[in-house]
Amino acid sequence: ETGVTQTPRHLVMGMTNKKSLKCEQHLGHNAMYWYKQSAKKPLELMFVYNFKEQTENNSVPSRFSPECPNSSHLFLHLHTLQPEDSALYLCASSQDTGGAYGYTFGSGTRLTVV
């Protein structure tokens, strides 16, 4: 384990379902990120949180709703998704966003929308 834990590892949901992805880190990091990884495409940054405050929403559709209750936990709430939203969703953390620190990634949630 890298220190960033994502649950569930796999998720299959219908287009009318509501589900949530969870990310947890105990590295003492203050910045957390959601990325979308699709086949043969660069990792796409979705959201950035620094000290629990959202600092970036990278034009993500409103059917994705992030929540960061504290610096250790990050959620991604999903509703009325589309099949093209099927992808690997990665959570990452870093010391903060104010310097060039490496990210620590979780193993991701493999999402399939049917």
Place this chain on the structure above:
Amino acid sequence: QQQVKQSPQSLIVQKGGISIINCAYENTAFDYFPWYQQFPGKGPALLIAIRPDVSEKKEGRFTISFNKSAKQFSLHIMDSQPGDSATYFCAASKEEYGNKLVFGAGTILRVKS
């Protein structure tokens, strides 16, 4: 200007050979260039990183070569091993942009034994 272009898309190398993956960027403001390694079923893991004030950084069998004037950087894996088979991502960031990493599209490396 925010893009990082990575090549090749896939690479097959014989065991013991040298694997070379290249990346190019446009934004001269980038000042941090990491490489990530991702195994199936895992998230990317930081492998090695370089800043533009040096032209080369070596850690074990992994070397980053950086050419600031050409706006290119590359990863060299010496004595490639089957265990190196993974997807490799280059990335770039700048502190001014809040340390957000911009990733290349990835290179799938397969080392044949």
